[in-house]
Every structure is written in C-alpha cells, then in structure tokens.
Amino acid sequence: MISFYPGPSRTYDEIPDYVKDAHRSGILSMNHRSDEFVALCKKTVSLLKEKLDIPESYTVLFTSSATECWEVIAQSLITEKSLHIYNGAFGEKWFDYTHRLIPNAEAFPFDAERKLDLKQLPLTDQEVICITQNETSNGTEVNASIIASIKRINPRSLVVVDATSSMAGIELNFKSADVWFASVQKCFGLPAGLAIMVCSPQAIQYINSINEKKHYNSLVFMNEMMEKWQTSYTPNVLGIYLLMRVLKKRKPINIIHQKTKTRAEAWQKFFRGAKNLKLYIKNQGVRSLTVVTVTGKPDYVSEIKKKAKAAGFILGEGYGVLKNDTFRIANFPAIKSSEITKLKSFLKEYR
Numbered sequence: 001m002i003s004f005y006p007g008p009s010r011t012y013d014e015i016p017d018y019v020k021d022a023h024r025s026g027i028l029s030m031n032h033r034s035d036e037f038v039a040l041c042k043k044t045v046s047l048l049k050e051k052l053d054i055p056e057s058y059t060v061l062f063t064s065s066a067t068e069c070w071e072v073i074a075q076s077l078i079t080e081k082s083l084h085i086y087n088g089a090f091g092e093k094w095f096d097y098t099h100r101l102i103p104n105a106e107a108f109p110f111d112a113e114r115k116l117d118l119k120q121l122p123l124t125d126q127e128v129i130c131i132t133q134n135e136t137s138n139g140t141e142v143n144a145s146i147i148a149s150i151k152r153i154n155p156r157s158l159v160v161v162d163a164t165s166s167m168a169g170i171e172l173n174f175k176s177a178d179v180w181f182a183s184v185q186k187c188f189g190l191p192a193g194l195a196i197m198v199c200s201p202q203a204i205q206y207i208n209s210i211n212e213k214k215h216y217n218s219l220v221f222m223n224e225m226m227e228k229w230q231t232s233y234t235p236n237v238l239g240i241y242l243l244m245r246v247l248k249k250r251k252p253i254n255i256i257h258q259k260t261k262t263r264a265e266a267w268q269k270f271f272r273g274a275k276n277l278k279l280y281i282k283n284q285g286v287r288s289l290t291v292v293t294v295t296g297k298p299d300y301v302s303e304i305k306k307k308a309k310a311a312g313f314i315l316g317e318g319y320g321v322l323k324n325d326t327f328r329i330a331n332f333p334a335i336k337s338s339e340i341t342k343l344k345s346f347l348k349e350y351r
C-alpha cells in the first residue's frame, strides 16, 4: 500500500532500520536526564535549525502533538484574548479549543477561495494572533508575505502559526512570526507522537513575563528545561531519535521547497481540464503546495477511493464538511516520484 494520506502519512523507508539501531544502541530505554539524552536533544535541535533554516536565536521545544501545542498556547501564552484567522476545519478546531480556555478568543473566518485581506482584519491591540498557515482540510495556504505583513502591522502582538502540514515540506520564514508548530507525522515523514514548537525571543520573553505554572507542560517549565536540553516529562525519546536520523539525511529546506512546488504544479496540471474530478480550490493563488484537495460527485468520489484502495493506494478522506465530495492527496517529501507516477496512471482513467 502506498499512502497519500495527508497525515499520518507515508514514512521514510529507513525508519525500520533506525528503530533497530535505536534498540541496539539503548535509545529505547535511555534515561531522559542522562548525558546521552542531552547530547541527542542538542543534536536534534541543531539539525532542525540547520535543515529548516530556523534562526539561531529561536528556541525549539518538544510536545507530543499539534493539538497539545494548541492547548499549551492557550494556557501559557494568552492571558486575555486571541484572534483566530482561519478558513477551514483545523483553524476552527484550534479556535474552539482555545475558546474553552480563553472566553474572549475571537474568530475571524474567511473565504477559502480568497486571499486574506489585511484591511478587513481587526488587527489592532491583539495579544496573540493565530494563523493556520496550511489548512489541511481544504488544501489552502496563507502565504509568507501575508504572515510577515500581519507581524509588521502589529509588532507587539505575538503571531502564532500552525504549520503542521507544511513545516519540513516548504520554506517558512520563521523570523516573520513568533511561534511555529508542527507534528512530525506529516511533512517530516515520521510516525506520530511528537511535535515541535519553535519560539522567537519575543515569545520566550512573553512566556516568562506571564509565568504561568499551573500545568506539567506550562511553557515556562518547558523552556526552563530546554535550557538544559531536557523536557519537563519523559518525552518520546524514540521519536526525537528518529527525527534526528531523518533530518541528517534531508536536503536543505530551499531544495525541498522547490521539489514540493514542482510536484504541486504537476498535480494542478494533471487535473486541468479533467471531466469528473476537479481541484476543490479554484483560486490558484491560495492553493496549498503540500495538500491537493480533489472534488467530484459524492458517489464518484467514494467509488474512486474504493478502487484506489484495491489498486494499492490510500487516498486522504475528505475532512469535516468536505467528507463526501472530496479526497485529498498528500504532496509530502517522503513520497517517491515513482509512487506519484503510479497514482497518476491509476487516476488517469477516472479524472
């Protein structure tokens, strides 16, 4: 089976070997207060910074999922209010989770077919501005220049970006926002159970000034522990080890970005002029580079998903309200070109 699911997604072929190495070298029972863990943590963070082009002054923290990042942000980074800018199910879920903890959290939903219009945003006096960079449910993205403008217009606010389905797949301008997070079961090509959170010096300063300490994963504790290359609880050591091994082999992000972009354009071309299947997002200017959402009549879509499965392909289900009339194709780096060719030759008959 070849998985084109946009998370959990296809993992790199080397993972089983790395797991064996981890077993052989004692990683599986490694103590998270040991010198060996400190070295592993340091190495992983340094590779993340090197390969993803994260500024040296930024802090990398580990959590176990992107959902945990949503919660940690609501508990330790927002004291009064936050603004949530989204156009799909993941951004909305993030808002819902935050709203339960922060009653003043405000939603700004926008049209998935439109570029975010900065003039319409209630940007002034926001404490924290939350943006879903890549909306995995519908296959749209908020581009780098819009995120940078939001920060430029409101430099005192913290801009927090969910990049779960794009980090490690495309270039992100980390300097243009304060907190970026992603779990590893998407573009990193790793098994689930680990997420990373990247914080600017301004974010760390704010975290310390709030000094929220009510939770095991309060950001103050997490940051304090990371200053010693450790975590506030026993982390997913195997996950961190696998991340380190996978990163070691990866090309720099600008090269990966080019490949992702070329493949995304090829997918768009593939569906151009198709009779039965169309790209769900019509506006090319807002389409995601890492998630391709395809739409058709519900019966047809469900037939294709079944036939694809029988032919050895797992397509991504439609998400939320799009469940019945869409399917999604991950355009993540771990997928091989030969696999894309195979899926295309299967879909050719049906498109």
Ligand SMILES: *Cc1c(COP(=O)(O)O)cnc(C)c1O
Pocket (backbone or CB within 6 Å): 007, 064, 065, 066, 067, 068, 090, 132, 134, 135, 136, 162, 163, 164, 165, 183, 195
């Ligand atoms: C997958 C996804 C999440 C949730 O990730 P978990 O690691 O399952 O918590 C959050 N946001 C976006 C944009 C996602 O694609």
